[in-house]
Amino acid sequence: MLRYAVTLFLSAFLLFGVQPLAGKYSLPWFGGTPAVWTTCMLFFQAMLLGGYAYSYASIRWLPPKRQARVHLALLGLTVLVLLGRAVLVGSPVAPGLEWRPAADGISTGRLLAMLAATLGLPFFTLSTSAPLLQSWFSRLRPDASPYRLYALSNTGSLLALLAYPLLVEPWLGRGAQAWAWGAGFLLFAIGSAACAMGVLRHEEAPAQVAREQAPAESAGVALPLAWLGLSACASVLLLATTNQLSQNVSAGPFVWVLPLALYLVTFIIAFEREALYSRLVTSLLLLLAVGGVTRMAYAGVQVSLVVQLLIHATALFSGALLCHGELYRLRPSPRLLGAFYLWVSAGGVLGAGLVHLVAPHVFNTYLEYPLTLGLCCVLAALLLLRRAPDETVARATLRYVPALLLILVAGALGLAVSEERHVVGSWRGFFGVVRVTEPMGRDKEAHNFSLRHGDILHGFQYTRPERRMRPTTYYTPESGLGLALTEQRRLKELAGQPPVLRVGVLGLGVGTTAALARAGDTLRFYEIDPQIISLAKGMGGYFTYLSDTPARVEVVEGDARILLEQELARGQAQGFDVLAVDVFSSDSVPVHLLTEEAVDTYRRHLAPGGVLALHISNLHLDLLPIAVAHAWATGLHATMVSTEAKEDARSSLWVLLDQEGSFGRGETFTRAGNRAQRVAFIKAPRRRWTDERNSLLPFLHVLEVDQEGLVALGDAEPPAPVAAPAGP
Helix, strand or coil: CHHHHHHHHHHHHHHHHHHHHHHHHHHHHCCCCHHHHHHHHHHHHHHHHHHHHHHHHHHHHCCHHHHHHHHHHHHHHHHHHHHHHHHHCCCCCCCCHHHCCCCCCCCHHHHHHHHHHHHHHHHHHHHCHHHHHHHHHHHHCCCCCCHHHHHHHHHHHHHHHHHHHHHHCCCCCHHHHHHHHHHHHHHHHHHHHHHHHHHHHCCCCHHHHHHHHCCCCCCCCHHHHHHHHHHHHHHHHHHHHHHHHHCCCCCCHHHHHHHHHHHHHHHHHHHHCHHHCCHHHHHHHHHHHHHHHHHHHHHHHHCCHHHHHHHHHHHHHHHHHHHHHHHHHCCCCHHHHHHHHHHHHHHHHHHHHHHHHHHHHHCCCCCHHHHHHHHHHHHHHHHHHCCCCCCCHHHHHHHHHHHHHHHHHHHHHHHHHHCCCCEEEEEEECCEEEEEECCCCCCCCCCEEEEEECCEEEEEEECCHHHCCCCCECCCCCCHHHHHHHHHHHHHHHCCCCCCCEEEEECCCCCHHHHHCCCCCEEEEEECCHHHHHHHCCHHHCCCHHHHCCCEEEEEECCHHHHHHHHHHCCCCCCEEEEEECCCECCECCHHHCCHHHHHHHHHCEEEEEEEEEECCCCCECCHHHHHHHHHHHCCEEEEEEECCECCECCEEEEEEECCCCHHHCHHHHHHHHHEEEEEECCCCCCCCCCCCCCCHHHECCCCCCCCCEEEECCCCCCCCCCCCCCC
16 A cells, blocks of 8 residues: 555655754764764664564554554654654754763763654654554564565665765755755654554454464574574675774765665565575675685775775675575564564674673674674575485585685685784774784884784884884974974064974874974873873883874864863963864774864964864875865965975975965975965865864765865965855
C-alpha cells in the first residue's frame, strides 16, 4: 500500500538524515575527533535497538488495535516535544548552549546525554517504524512480502546520506537543516497516523485470528546468536573503517557518509532479492580488498587518497555484504519479523559498543579494523569450504582455491599490522592514536624519536645532546612560523624594544616550537589530548623540548577554541605577538578551529602588530583558499610561506595573517624570496568556512579546487581587504 511505502521511506530518510546533522552539532563542542562520530553511532544504534524492542513488545503482547492507539499517543507526544523545543530553544533538534562542555570537560557520557536530551524521543519514534509498520502491512496484506519494504526503507536511508554531503551541507546552514528536518518529521507523523488509523478500521479475518491464536513460533538459540554475530561483525567493520578514514582526512559528515552509505547498500542488495548476493563473488571481492589493505599497511601515507578510499570502501562493502547476505539467508518467517529485527539491532549496538567502549581499553591502535577483516575472510573461507552433497569435485575446487587464499591473505594482514616497525610506544584515547617511533639504523648521530598521529609525522627530536634543541619538521627557522618570529623580533628591535615575544600555539605536538624560543620569551600551548601533553613533558624520556628551552612555558589542557573564548569572557586577552594554529590530528582537520568565528577569536588575542600563523599543510585538502578567505572576511592581510623538505625540515605551508599589511613585505620575507608571497582575494570568495557552513568536499586535492579571485600580490600596495560579516 502506498501510504506504508511513503511513510517507511520518509522515516528512513529522516532517521539517517539527522545523524550527520547531530554529528555536525557535536563536533565543535567535543574536540572535533573521530571518536565523536563513533559515540554518536553508539547512541543511534542504542536508540534503534530501543525502537525495535518497543515494536517487538507491542507486536507480541498487544492486539493490533491497541498497538495503533499506543503508537498514536507516542507520535503525538513526540510532536509536542519537538514543538516545545522549537519554541523554547529556537530549534526542534539543535542542542542548547547549556550542553556545551567546559574546555576540559569533554566526555563520552556528556555527549550521550546531550544527544539523548535533544534527539532521543524523535529518533526513538522513527526507529519503531520499520518493524511495526511492516508488521501492520503483513496483517493487511498477508500475501505480500514485508522484506521489500525493508529494502525500500534502506533506499531512503541511502538517499539521505548521499544528499547530505552533496546537496545539504554545502548549501544549507545547520539551523536551516534542523528546521527542514522538523518539518519532515511532521509529515512522517501524519503518514504514521494514517497507517495506524487503517489498523483501527481493519477487521481481522477469521483465518487470521486463528493464526494469531496459534502457538508462537520459536527461533531457538543458535539462529538468534547467528543473527547477532553477523550483524555485530558488519557494525564493527563499519565503525572501524570510519575511524580509519577519519584520522587521515577529517572527522565530519563527508567522511562519515561514505562508509555508512556502502553499509546500507549491502543491506539493500541482500534484502531486495536473495539472487543478488553471490557468496563466491563476494568472497573474491573481499580477497582483493584485503590484499589491498595489507599492501597499504606497508606503504603508509605514500598511498593517494583516491586509492585509500577505493580499497577501504571495497573492503567494507565486501565484508558487510558477506555478513548481510548470510543474514538474509537465515531470515525467519514473517511471524518472527520482530524478533529478527531486534536481534539484528542488538548486533549493531554490540558492534558499536565494541569499537567505542571496549577496543580503546584493549588495543593501543585501531586493531579492530584488521581483526574484523580477518574474521570476515575466515567466515567466507568456511562458507566456501562447505560442500553440497551432490556437488562434483571439479566444481568444489572452484570454491576451495579462493577459500584457501582468503585464509592466507588474512594471515598476511595479521603479520602486516602486528609487525611493530620502529614503534617504541603506542597509545589510544578519545582523541586518536599516537605512536612514538625510532629509526632502525645504527647511526647514533641521527638517532631520534618521532611522534606520529595516525600515519602523519607530528615532530621528531634528536637524542644526541648537541642536537636535541635543533628545530625540525614544520617548525624550522625557514618555515612560515620561523619567519614570523624572526620578523617580529626585528620589528621590536627597530622600535627600541627588547626582542622578547609572547607566543601562543594551538597544538603541542612534541613541543618543537620551543626550539625557536629565546630567554625572556613566553610560550603558551593549548592542547586537548592529555597523552600528547604527557609525552611532550618528558614521559618516557622521548621528548625534552619543553624542559630544555630557556623560554617560559605554559601548557593549558582543553579545547583551544573554548579556552580562548573563556579567556576573552574573563577579560584575559593574551596579547600574543604570534599566535600559531597547528591543530591537525594525524592529517585530519578539526573544522571548528578553522572557521571564520574561530579566526575572529584568535585575532582578538593578538597584541597590536600581532600575527596569526595558520599551518595548512595537508596531503588531501587544499586549505589555502579557506585561510585567505578568512583574511578577506576579518580585514587581515595574508602572506603564504612554503618550505621544501630539506635535511631536518619537512615540506610545509603556512599562511600568516597580519593587521597592518606591511608585515609580509618586511626584510625577513624579502630575503626568503619566492617562498614568501602575499596573497589575497580581489573579490568576495565564493566559499567560506563558518560555524554554520563548512563543507570539506570542495577543497579536496583530487577535485579542482575553486580559487577564483585568489591572486599573488607583487610589490605594489595590496588592495585593502573589505571586512565582511561572518556568514555563508
